[in-house]
Amino acid sequence: xxxxxxxxxxxxxxxxxxxxxxxxxxxxxxxxxxxxxxxxxxxxxxxxxxxxxxxxxxxxxxxxxxxxxxxxxxxxxxxxxxxxxxxxxxxxxxxxxxxxxxxxxxxxxxxxxxxxxxxxxxxxxxxxxxxxxxxxxxxxxxxxx
Numbered sequence: 827x828x829x830x831x832x833x834x835x836x837x838x839x840x841x842x843x844x845x846x847x848x849x850x851x852x853x854x855x856x857x858x859x860x861x862x863x864x865x866x867x868x869x870x871x872x873x874x875x876x877x878x879x880x881x882x883x884x885x886x887x888x889x890x891x892x893x894x895x896x897x898x899x900x901x902x903x904x905x906x907x908x909x910x911x912x913x914x915x916x917x918x919x920x921x922x923x924x925x926x927x928x929x930x931x932x933x934x935x936x937x938x939x940x941x942x943x944x945x946x947x948x949x950x951x952x953x954x955x956x957x958x959x960x961x962x963x964x965x966x967x968x969x970x971x
Contacts, residue, residue: 829868829885831916831924833950834892836943838936841928842893846900849886853905856882867965871914884908884954910954917960925949 829852830837830845837845852869854860856878863869875881883906890907893900925946932940951957962968 829872830928831921831951831955832928833952834889835895835950836925836928836939837892838932838939839896840935841931842889842896842898846886846889846893849882849889850904853879853882853886867967870965871916871963875914876912880906880908881910881914881954884910885952888952888954913956914954915958916951916955917963918957919961920963920966921949921951921957923962923966 828845829849830841834842834845848868851860851863852866852872855863855866855869856872872878872881872885886905887907887909890900890902890905929940929944933944
């Protein structure tokens with residue numbers, strides 16, 4: 827499961843579809859409607875919010891809006907369209923890590939998107955987040971080579 831901190835406009839088609847699907851799974855976990863993925867590290871920042879369901883719905887709403895811009899047909903009835911007033915903090919090194927991680931993925935599967943974003947210096951984040959200086963998030967799991 828990957829719930830990107832990055833703005834969804836950077837995601838290729840496969841990444842956007844996967845984020846929607848995985849976000850909906852995360853919502854089910856937070857609702858207690860599934861037994862799997864309950865302790866998945868990507869859920870920690872949502873679980874730590876005053877209202878985790880509001881936070882995940884706001885996150886999914888941003889994914890929905892990006893899909894709508896691309897004229898994809900995501901089912902809006904699966905979420906509540908929410909704009910968060912209190913944004914979720916994300917560390918700057920986490921955003922950098924995720925951007926490099928995304929670049930590795932799309933370099934292989936979507937050269938056009940890769941070429942469009944590979945030289946970006948200012949990386950936007952999903953509007954549910956606010957950027958702060960800091961290291962990679964404690965919940966991020968790094969695969970050892």
